[in-house]
Amino acid sequence: MSERNNILGRIREALKVSAPLPGLHGDTASAHRSTESPASHAREWLPSVGASSEEQVALFAKNAADLKADFQLFASRDELIIALIKLRDTEKWSRVASHGGGLTNFANKALGLPVTLTDHGYNVQEMEQCDAGITECDALIAQTGGVVVTSRSAGGRALSVLPPHHVVIAQRGQLVSDLPTAFANLQSKYAPDFPSMISFITGPSRTGDIERILVLGAHGPKKLTILCF
Amino acid sequence: MSSNVSDFKTRATEKAGDLRHRSVIRTALRSYEIVRDKRKAAFQSWESARQAAAETKWEAVNHLDKHLEALTAKLEARGTKVHWASTGAQAREIIAQILRDKKARSIIKSKAMTSEEIHLNDALEKEGFTVVESDLGEFIVQLRHEPPYHIVFPSMHLTRGEIKDLFLKELGDAPSDSPEELTMVARRVMRQKYITADVGFTGANFAIAETGMISITENEGNARITAALPKTMITLMGIEKVLPRFSDLALFLPMLATAGAGQPMTCYNTMYSGPRQPGEVDGPEEWHVVLLDNRRTELLADAEQRDALHCIRCGACLNVCPIFRNVGGHTYGTTYSGPVGAVITPHLRGLQEWKHLSNASSLCGACTEACPVKIDLHHHLLQNRRNASASQPSFFEKLAYQVFGIVANEPAFWSLAKKIGWLTQPLQRAIKGSALDPAKAWTKTRDLPPQPRESFKDWWSNRK
Numbered sequence: 121m122s123e124r125n126n127i128l129g130r131i132r133e134a135l136k137v138s139a140p141l142p143g144l145h146g147d148t149a150s151a152h153r154s155t156e157s158p159a160s161h162a163r164e165w166l167p168s169v170g171a172s173s174e175e176q177v178a179l180f181a182k183n184a185a186d187l188k189a190d191f192q193l194f195a196s197r198d199e200l201i202i203a204l205i206k207l208r209d210t211e212k213w214s215r216v217a218s219h220g221g222g223l224t225n226f227a228n229k230a231l232g233l234p235v236t237l238t239d240h241g242y243n244v245q246e247m248e249q250c251d252a253g254i255t256e257c258d259a260l261i262a263q264t265g266g267v268v269v270t271s272r273s274a275g276g277r278a279l280s281v282l283p284p285h286h287v288v289i290a291q292r293g294q295l296v297s298d299l300p301t302a303f304a305n306l307q308s309k310y311a312p313d314f315p316s317m318i319s320f321i322t323g324p325s326r327t328g329d330i331e332r333i334l335v336l337g338a339h340g341p342k343k344l345t346i347l348c349f
Numbered sequence: 350m351s352s353n354v355s356d357f358k359t360r361a362t363e364k365a366g367d368l369r370h371r372s373v374i375r376t377a378l379r380s381y382e383i384v385r386d387k388r389k390a391a392f393q394s395w396e397s398a399r400q401a402a403a404e405t406k407w408e409a410v411n412h413l414d415k416h417l418e419a420l421t422a423k424l425e426a427r428g429t430k431v432h433w434a435s436t437g438a439q440a441r442e443i444i445a446q447i448l449r450d451k452k453a454r455s456i457i458k459s460k461a462m463t464s465e466e467i468h469l470n471d472a473l474e475k476e477g478f479t480v481v482e483s484d485l486g487e488f489i490v491q492l493r494h495e496p497p498y499h500i501v502f503p504s505m506h507l508t509r510g511e512i513k514d515l516f517l518k519e520l521g522d523a524p525s526d527s528p529e530e531l532t533m534v535a536r537r538v539m540r541q542k543y544i545t546a547d548v549g550f551t552g553a554n555f556a557i558a559e560t561g562m563i564s565i566t567e568n569e570g571n572a573r574i575t576a577a578l579p580k581t582m583i584t585l586m587g588i589e590k591v592l593p594r595f596s597d598l599a600l601f602l603p604m605l606a607t608a609g610a611g612q613p614m615t616c617y618n619t620m621y622s623g624p625r626q627p628g629e630v631d632g633p634e635e636w637h638v639v640l641l642d643n644r645r646t647e648l649l650a651d652a653e654q655r656d657a658l659h660c661i662r663c664g665a666c667l668n669v670c671p672i673f674r675n676v677g678g679h680t681y682g683t684t685y686s687g688p689v690g691a692v693i694t695p696h697l698r699g700l701q702e703w704k705h706l707s708n709a710s711s712l713c714g715a716c717t718e719a720c721p722v723k724i725d726l727h728h729h730l731l732q733n734r735r736n737a738s739a740s741q742p743s744f745f746e747k748l749a750y751q752v753f754g755i756v757a758n759e760p761a762f763w764s765l766a767k768k769i770g771w772l773t774q775p776l777q778r779a780i781k782g783s784a785l786d787p788a789k790a791w792t793k794t795r796d797l798p799p800q801p802r803e804s805f806k807d808w809w810s811n812r813k
Contacts, residue, residue: 138652159405165394166599278631282577320614335532
C-alpha cells in the first residue's frame with residue numbers, strides 16, 4: 121500500500137506543472153481542446169471500408185487473403201458443412217478440439233471425429249495433439265480481415281491458439297465494417313462483465329524474427345480458416 | 350562513468366565499419382519502409398490519426414493518477430492482484446516472492462521490454478528459477494546471452510546461418526538454415542515448456558482505465574499461450590501504459606501495427622481483464638499485475654519532455670534513424686535504444702552518465718516525423734544537450750565560446766583573427782587528427798575548407 125501512495129504522490133507532484141499540448145512544439149496559445157474524446161472520429165481516419173455489405177464482404181475476403189488466411193463464403197450451412205468435411209479429408213484429421221455452441225455443435229456432429237470439448241475442462245496434452253481447433257467467434261472485421269474471439273464465446277483461451285489449424289465457423293451477419301464498430305459492439309454486448317480474454321486475431325500466427333522473412337505458425341496456428349454462411 | 354561514453358564510441362566505430370552488419374540492417378529496414386509506407390497510405394488520414402493518438406496519450410499521461418486508480422480498482426474487482434514497485438529492485442523482489450509462494454520452478458515468458466529494463470531474468474536465474482523466453486527473437490538472443498538488439502525485432506542483427514549454428518550448438522537441432530525450419534525447431538522446443546511451466550510472464554502494450562484491462566500485442570501467439578496454460582500469470586507494466594477508454598484501442602492497435610512493422614493489424618491483440626472467471630474453462634487461477642515506476646515519475650516531472658512517456662514502443666524512430674542504422678542497437682548499451690532511448694535513458698538512468706546519447710543524432714528529425722504519437726524527439730535531444738551542459742558545463746567549451754564571443758563582437762579582433770587563420774590553417778593541416786590537434790575528435794574524419802584569400806568583407810569594399 122505504501123508504494124502505491126509513494127508512486128501516486130510523485131505523480132501528483134509532477135503533474136502540478138502542466139505540459140504543452142501535443143504537436144505544437146510548446147505553443148499552447150493556439151491550442152483548442154474540445155470535450156469529446158480525441159479518438160472519437162477514428163472511423164474517418166482509419167482505412168476506408170466501403171458502404172454496402174457486399175463491398176465489405178469483398179474487402180474482408182481481400183484482407184484475409186493478404187494475411188494468408190483462408191476465407192470461404194457459402195450460400196447455406198449445408199454447403200459449409202460439405203467444405204468442412206472436405207477439409208477434414210484433405211488434411212487427414214483424426215481428432216479435433218472444439219466447444220459447445222449453436223454453430224460448432226452442428227459442425228462437430230457432421231465431422232464425425234473424436235472431439236475434445238473444452239466446456240467442462242480439458243486435458244492440455246490431448247488438445248495439443250488435436251489436428252484442428254474449431255470455434256465460433258464474436259465478429260469478423262472487414263477493415264482488417266480478422267476475427268474477434270473471447271474466452272466465453274470461443275471455448276476458452278487456449279482452443280484458438282494451441283491446435284495447428286484454427287477453423288472459425290461464422291455467420292454473415294457477424295461481419296462488422298471497422299474496428300470502432302467492433303469495439304463498440306463488444307462494449308454493448310459485455311460491459312461491465314467482460315470475458316477475461318478478448319482477442320483480435322488477424323491472420324494465422326506469424327514471425328519475421330529470422331532475417332525479417334515471414335514464417336507462418338510461429339507458436340500459434342499455422343493455418344486459419346474462416347468458414348462463413 | 351565516462352566509460353559509458355568510451356564504450357559507446359568504441360562500439361560505434363567498430364559497427365559503423367562492419368560491412369556485414371551494415372548490409373544485414375539495411376536489408377531488414379528497407380523492406381520495413383516499403384510496407385510501412387503502403388500501410389500508412391491505406392489510412393484515410395494518417396496525420397489526423399497521429400494527432401488524435403498524441404492527444405489521447407496527452408490526456409492519459411496528464412491525468413495518470415486518476416487513470417491508474419481506475420485501472421487498479423477495476424482489475425482488483427475481478428480478482429487480479431495489483432502490486433506497485435517504485436524501483437526495479439522492488440519489482441524483482443515482488444515477482445520473486447510470488448514465485449517462492451507458488452513454489453514455482455519454471456517460468457515461460459513472452460516479450461517484455463520492462464523485464465529487460467529491470468534485468469529480471471538474471472535475478473530470477475540467480476535464485477534458481479528456470480526462465481524461458483518464448484518469443485522467437487527473444488529466445489534466440491537469450492541463447493546467445495545477449496540483450497535484444499531492437500525493441501521490436503530482437504534478433505534482426507543475425508543471419509539465418511548464425512541462427513542455424515546457434516541452434517545446433519545449444520539445442521542440437523537445426524535441419525537447415527531455412528527460416529521456416531528454424532522457426533519450427535523453436536515451436537517444438539517451446540510447446541512442452543508452455544505445458545509444464547508453473548508461471549506465465551508477460552509485458553503489456555496498453556492498459557485500459559475505463560474497463561480494467563491489459564492489452565498485449567504480438568504476432569506469434571506465444572503470449573496467448575503463456576496467458577492460457579500456466580496456473581499463475583504475472584504481468585509487468587510501466588505506469589505510463591494506460592489509455593483512458595476501451596474504444597481508444599480501435600485507433601492505437603492499427604497505428605502500432607503500421608508504425609511498428611508495416612502491418613494492418615498485429616496478428617494477436619488480446620485484452621485481459623482478470624484471471625479465469627466463474628464459468629470460464631481455462632486461464633490462470635491467479636493473475637498478478639506489477640506496476641513499475643523506475644523513475645518514470647522523474648520524466649513526468651519534466652513538463653517539457655513529458656510527452657516522451659507517450660511512447661508506445663513501436664520502434665519506428667529506431668528504424669528511420671541514420672545513427673541507429675549505422676551503429677546498431679547494442680552500441681547504445683541501454684534497454685531502449687535509438688532516438689527514444691537517447692531521450693528517456695538520461696531521465697531513467699542519469700543525465701550526466703547518458704548525455705552522450707543526445708549527441709548521437711544528426712538532428713535530422715526523421716524520428717519525430719516517424720513517431721505515431723508525435724513525440725518531439727529531436728527537440729528533446731537538443732533539450733537534453735542543453736540541460737546536460739547547464740548542470741555540468743564543460744570548461745573548455747565554455748572558454749572557447751567566451752573567446753569567440755569577444756572576438757566576434759569586436760571588428761578589430763575579428764579582422765585580426767582572419768589574418769591569423771590564414772597563417773595557422775596550413776599548420777593545423779599538418780597536425781590534423783593527430784594527438785597534437787586539440788579538436789582531433791572532430792577533425793579526424795572531417796576536412797575544413799581552405800580559407801579563401803579574400804574575405805567577403807574585403808571583396809565588398811574592393812568591388813567596382
